[in-house]
Each structure stands twice: as C-alpha cells, then as structure tokens.
Amino acid sequence: xxxxxxxxxxxxxxxxxxxxxxxxxxxxxxxxxxxxxxxxxxxxxxxxxxxxxxxxxxxxxxxxxxxxxxxxxxxxxxxxxxxxxxxxxxxxxxxxxxxxxxxxxxxxxxxxxxxxxxxxxxxxxxxxxxxxxxxxxxxxxxxxxxxxxxxxxxxxxxxxxxxxxxxxxxxxxxxxxxxxxxxxxxxxxxxxxxxxxxxxxxxxxxxxxxxxxxxxxxxxxxxxxxxxxxxxxxxxxxxxxxxxxxxxxxxxxxxxxxxxxxxxxxxxxxxxxxx
Amino acid sequence: xxxxxxxxxxxxxxxxxxxxxxxxxxxxxxxxxxxxxxxxxxxxxxxxxxxxxxxxxxxxxxxxxxxxxxxxxxxxxxxxxxxxxxxxxxxxxxxxxxxxxxxxxxxxxxxxxxxxxxxxxxxxxxxxxxxxxxxxxxxxxxxxxxxxxxxxxxxxxxxxxxxxxxxxxxxxxxxxxxxxxxxxxxxxxxxxxxxxxxxxxxxxxxxxxxxxxxxxxxxxxxxxxxxxxxxxxx
Numbered sequence: 276x277x278x279x280x281x282x283x284x285x286x287x288x289x290x291x292x293x294x295x296x297x298x299x300x301x302x303x304x305x306x307x308x309x310x311x312x313x314x315x316x317x318x319x320x321x322x323x324x325x326x327x328x329x330x331x332x333x334x335x336x337x338x339x340x341x342x343x344x345x346x347x348x349x350x351x352x353x354x355x356x357x358x359x360x361x362x363x364x365x366x367x368x369x370x371x372x373x374x375x376x377x378x379x380x381x382x383x384x385x386x387x388x389x390x391x392x393x394x395x396x397x398x399x400x401x402x403x404x405x406x407x408x409x410x411x412x413x414x415x416x417x418x419x420x421x422x423x424x425x426x427x428x429x430x431x432x433x434x435x436x437x438x439x440x441x442x443x444x445x446x447x448x449x450x451x452x453x454x455x456x457x458x459x460x461x462x463x464x465x466x467x468x469x470x471x472x473x474x475x476x477x478x479x480x481x482x483x484x485x486x487x488x489x490x491x492x493x494x495x496x497x498x499x500x501x502x503x504x505x506x507x508x509x510x511x512x513x514x515x516x517x518x519x520x521x522x523x524x525x526x527x528x529x530x531x532x533x534x535x536x537x538x539x540x541x542x543x544x545x546x547x548x549x550x
Numbered sequence: 551x552x553x554x555x556x557x558x559x560x561x562x563x564x565x566x567x568x569x570x571x572x573x574x575x576x577x578x579x580x581x582x583x584x585x586x587x588x589x590x591x592x593x594x595x596x597x598x599x600x601x602x603x604x605x606x607x608x609x610x611x612x613x614x615x616x617x618x619x620x621x622x623x624x625x626x627x628x629x630x631x632x633x634x635x636x637x638x639x640x641x642x643x644x645x646x647x648x649x650x651x652x653x654x655x656x657x658x659x660x661x662x663x664x665x666x667x668x669x670x671x672x673x674x675x676x677x678x679x680x681x682x683x684x685x686x687x688x689x690x691x692x693x694x695x696x697x698x699x700x701x702x703x704x705x706x707x708x709x710x711x712x713x714x715x716x717x718x719x720x721x722x723x724x725x726x727x728x729x730x731x732x733x734x735x736x737x738x739x740x741x742x743x744x745x746x747x748x749x750x751x752x753x754x755x756x757x758x759x760x761x762x763x764x765x766x767x768x769x770x771x772x773x774x775x776x777x778x779x780x781x782x783x784x
Binding site for chain 2: 438441442445459462463464465524526527528529530533534537540541544548
C-alpha cells in the first residue's frame, strides 16, 4: 500500500470522528453553526480553508465568525489542522496527512486509476532504466488485477458463440485460482514473496493478454489470432519472468517459472480456440 | 535411511526453514517432525524440497519400465511437485489437443463443417486425471497397509505422478489423425507406463506374495491409457 496513506491511527481517526460529529451537528442544527474541530485553542485557523470543505458536503454555510464549538472537546491528541480540505492536501501546517475519508469520490477514483497506470508502466512496459527488475512493486494494489481478469473473462465471453457464461466462468476461475496456486507454488518451493504482492504482479502481467484478446475479438482470422497470441504470450512471460525468478533459489528457477508459463499458454489457447 | 531434510538454500532467512527445535537425528522410520498444522505453508515445504535437475532426472527415469529402482531414488526426498504439475499439464494437454484432434478429423472428413471449442473437455480431463492420480495411490496405500506391508503414501503419490509423464508426450503424437497409428502409440505408452508402475510396486512389496496387487496396478494404468485414447482422441 502507498506509504502516504499510512497515518497514525490515533490522530486521524480522532480528527475524522470530530469532523463527522461536526457535520452531524451542523446538519441537525441547520443554523449557521460552525464546523470547528473540537480544539478551540492553539491553531490559528484559516477561515477560508474550512468553507470549501463544507461546500463539498453540505449546503453552503455562510463563512460566519467562529465561535467555540459546542461539541465536547476531546483530550489528548495533537490538534489536527481544521477541515483539511481537498484543496490543500498535504499542505497543512502541522504535517498531518490528507483526509481521504471526506474527499470527493472523483479524487479517490483518480488516485486509484493513476496508481494502476503507474504500476502497469512499471511492470509491463519495457524500461531499461528500471532500477531493479526483480524488485516487487512497492505500491501494489488489487484493483488493477481485478479489472484485467474481469475484462479478459468478458472479452472471451463476448467472442464465444456458444456457452458464453461457461466460458466466462472457466476463464475467471482459471485466472484467479491460477494466480493463487502460482503464489503458493513459489512459497512451497522455499521462495520469498509476499502473497498479495505476487497476486498483484501476476494480475498486472495479464495486461498484454487482454490486449491480445481484444484484437482477436475484433479480427477473426486464425493466422492473425495465432500470431497475436504468440506475441502477447511472450510479452506476458517476459514481464513476469524477473519477478518470479528472483523469488526462489536459482537452482529451482525453472520449477517456479514453468507453472506461470503453463497458465499463460492455457489462457492463450483459450483465446485462440474461442470463436 | 531417513535424513532430516536440511533446507540448504544458502540464504539465511527464516522462511521455509524447518524448525530448529526438531531432533536432528532421524530414526529409521520416523518422519521428519516439522508439521506445524494443516494451514501452515511451511509444513508442506518438506515435500517440495527438490531442484530442477532432480525433477528432470525423475521424469526421465519414468520412461524406463525395467529397473525398479524408483523407490530407492525417491526414498530420502519424495516430492509432490511432480504429481501436481504433471497432472495439471496432462489435463491441459488433453483438453487442448483433444479439441485439436477432433477439429483435424472433422476437417478431413468434411472441410466445411463448423467446429466449436468444447469446454466440457476440460471438465472431463480434470476429473479423470486428478481423480486417478489422487485416488488410486490412496487405495493402494490402504490396501497394502491392510495386507501388512509398510507403505508410504507420499512415495506412492510421487511415483504415480511421475508415471503420468509419458502420457503428456504421447498426447502430442496422438494428434496425428491416423487411427492405426494412434492405437499403436497409446498402447506402447500405456504398456510402458504400466510396467513402470508394476515393477516399482513389486520392488516396494518385495517379500510378500502380492502379485495380484501388482497386476491390478498394471491393468489400471493400461485402462487409463485406453480411456485417454477413447474419450479425447476417438
């Protein structure tokens, strides 16, 4: 997971709870109530920062004068800056992390999408300046693999003329169970990988096969299909090779790599054969 | 002799190592005692403690029906890697090449017929091969235990797993759409594999008069070969 999201539980949960309480109070009172964090003292709050925060979630309140909050103040924790709005993410005077609970949905989606794209670039595309091809992803996530597996299943299902749902089921089960079994295989051979990181990487390496399946769906000629599948198969294997081979003892490299190759060949065969 | 399998990967990290608290001296029949529960991966690593060259060596030795020394080869270090991945490869090969073979035969007979990929082949192949590879050694293990011999289930699984390797290679040859040739190939492969199983089983139960068991193993393997031919490459 991204390191920027690891926040000290204590402060952030406290600030979140405060904010939610304030929002509830503000909506209940439906008066020009303030939305103050429950810490009236110390930080000289900037009025302009709290109102954009409010605007995104409630009907706009007049940026009234701030009076001490009626919410019972909670002790201990260092005071978080007021209403950490999305507009000043990371630019809070006290170094506390951005508030991802209350940001707009589009921001969350955009952040996840950009993470998927950057992981894809790291894993799949040839990059001679990659610092260490064997090093696993630092910011692994499971959204990317999920999208790729479902997309491949859907593409195969669309291409099939009979038994469409069975084809989707076989493809999805093969890929999902296959990723788990491949990871277990490496662990059983005495290798060192983290389970979910490996699932994530194997999912990202499916991207070339996704592209291949899409091309095969659009162009129905057998020769073209065979060529496209061979090229994308080679690309997928090339992407998965450094990670898998560096995870085990070099004398067992082939034992760890062969099942990966087997899975990609079987998926490639499924792509060619479905018409 | 039972050697305590040291995990000599050369890396000094904790994952994959057996516990240091286990007794290093192995008695004659005592299994290595590093079972940490059903759900811990490290309890199963002892069955995957093989290198690439060892696996290839065992696969090559499954071609030779006469010899009977497979059990002595795997005695110290039986592995389940061969069983799992050879049977998985065989399932995939049967499903895919079976479809190819029906496609070729249809093309030969009637070049305008439409053919669609039959996903049902995968189901049948998986049930048949996995069922055979898991249940048959289990049955023989219980039978031999009942009849008094001291048998080891893991070694039986290992041997039966490697005995399936020849069917992978013969499946590639079975795509040739000539019926007579197909029967010759499958019978040759079946007899080779069945002899391998029978001779090694005999070496395992030596001393007792259990030839009927050995014959049963031979015929079961041959029946598997004929089933492969009849269902996937008709």
